[in-house]
Amino acid sequence: MCYDIKANLETQLKRARQRGDASAVEEIMERLIPYTDLPIYHASGFSHPELLIYTDESPDFPTVATWGLVPHWVKDDAGVRKIWNNTLNARGETIFEKPSFRYAAEHNRCLIYLDGFYEHHHYGKNTYPYFIYRKDGKPIVLAGLWSEWRHDNGGIMNTFTIVTTEGNPMMARIHNNPKLKGPRMPLILTEEEEDKWLAPINDDLDETAVKELIRPFPEEELASHTVAKLRGKEYAGNVEEISEEVVYPELNTLFN
Template identity: 60%
Template sequence: MCYDVKTSLEAQLKRAKRSQDLKAIEEIVEKLGPLTDLPLHHASGFSHPEVLIYTNEDPFYPMVATWGLIPHWVNSVEQQKKIWNSTLNARVETIFDKPSFRDAANEKRCIFYVDGFYEHHHFNNNTFPFFIHRKNNEPLALAALWSKWIHPEHGGIINSFSIVTTKGNGMMAKIHNNPKLKEPRMPLMLSEDVEEQWLSQNTEFEQELTALLNRENDVELQAHNVGKLRGKTYAGNVASIADEVKYPELEFNEFKF
């Protein structure tokens, strides 16, 4: 799964900079930046941070959205609070079947750029966090779904999103070994050449998704252990949270990436 990320305004400007519209970039920094919780050296989805996403409605100008998709059909704040924590991730295998994600999968796909993400490895009844990022240190483009919800009490619009996950492979198959899950998971990472396909307005996208998932992904990852992300020793949202930490318990060859 993907519940912990690191992201910065610089990473989230990655796509906007492709348009080379300096005025638009300046506007994003000045107007949208202050509305977010950036920078997030470490953030849990359960805190529902405000970040930037790029949607299929405007692929190069982001919008502010909160992590945890709120389906448009939610009709009360009570219902919204109940569903929020269960929509941080959306399994790609079922996004066209689940009521929470079906409409968004067909009509509202987006991209969430991060510097990297964190996952926990289980070993000897303990958990050891890893930070995963691109080998070239460029931002990761995570496939996501979004929704526009109208607050029933004050009529304000809340944009929200869910990170799409897929079966973990390669390095992630080793790291993400949660015994409560049937298989390892990881966020669906998009190489630059398939970002446009994910953001396409094609209403028959379900048919294209299988081909997209079967394409060879050229996103190369790198990982290292970091300090605890939960409990009394958690350092919080500070830059050093992503620094490498050595755990003697994990001195075995399978993590020599």
């Protein structure tokens, strides 16, 4: 699963900057960033933060979107509030089957650039949050689905979900919630896979090519450490130091 993220401004601008178009980046800063919640040092998907996504329709210039996919067939605001807590993640194995995700899987895929994500480990009667990130310091690029939803007043809201897959061995050690079925992790793409995820689907072969991208990211390319509590009275909020390492002696050498 992936319900907690970190996304700095520079990380979110990474793909746009690769074009070398200074005027485009300036436009993003002036026109889009004020409508986001960036920088996000920690945000829960259940707070439905606004951030940038890169869609198949605009792969180099981002769109502001709300976390929690709202399918186009949702009728009203009440329907939005009812569904979007259940569409923060989409299981990659079934995105072409589930009614909430099928259309987006076929037509509306996107990329989400993050510094990393947080996951909780269960040990004894307590939970301990871990921050997971790339060892090489590069952004984590997640596969996502997006949807354009129209309010009754004609306004448009772009929303997205993070696609998940089976957890790699590191995530299996961390993501051990006994109430959930199997370890999961967000679908992290390599640089070579990013454009493949955004490529249009015109036939069964194209769909198969997208499905083949849905697999765990190598654990040897990721690092993790425990951080301060992300829930309850001890939670410090969306502050820069929230992703810094905090040692819990009771965990001892659990992952060493």
